[in-house]
Amino acid sequence: DCEAIVSGDLRLTYNQFGRRVNRWANLMRSLGVEKGDRVAIISQNDHRMMDGFFGSPLIGAVYMPINFRLIAGDFEYILNHAEAKILIVEDWLAPVIEEIRPRLESVEQFIVAANQGQIPPGWRSYDALLEGAPATTPEPADVDENDVATILYTSGTTGKPKGVMTTHRNIYVNAINSIIEFGLTHDDVYMHTLAQFHCNGWGLPYAVTGVGAKHVIVKKYEPASFFDLVTRERMSFACMPPTMINMALNHVLSEGRLAALPRAGVRVATAGSAPPRALIEGMQERLGWRIIH
16 A cells, blocks of 8 residues: 555555556456557656556557657557557647547547546546446456567657557566666655656656556656655656756755755666766756766
């Protein structure tokens, strides 16, 4: 019953999270999802993204977190190219999908995740569907470690978006590597600053869960709210590309807020581009956080 996920005002224990994962898997099966079928989700960072990261392997489905910053034409191409069967989107993206809906050839269910407000006509409520699904453990699919677990699409900067298939083996080997490289333990508090659609959030959803640590979901990275969360939840680990580190270092903090930040044992992994020496030294000297690169 230790805490698993913090997402806005929502706090879930691992027991509660496990029940959500079971509901997700049972829901997808009730909607006709079979082994190998694609379930796509377009969303900012959110606890609902986590449901699919762990629910899809249970039933052998292929999870597809898609970059929410793309345009309608890219969504159309990706969803048709991958032959997605289920589409889950954050509510503000529903109008974008409506533009291309008549041309989506394989999508059978259109599901919207909304924290408030009405569900658009022609869409089904994610939360209502999940709540109505049984929380019993589903019969696990017969999955080989080399079966595809997720498909991650590029942004299409040099042509059409390209789908990268990751297997179950890819995911767990990457998780083990992250646990070792970043020194993850049950006592860690991981801040999800990275987009969860980006390489499955660099694979950290699996690694952090693997050691039973806490996930803190950052819906949108902004330095002020980031530092508030860091202080409140006592962050011990995060993954931040150099651009995020630079934004954090350039954010003005009072002496009191600076003193309130956790320091002992805090690590920040960075990648995506080579971090300048000044960024590494700034993070370590000003905040007392160790950079792993």
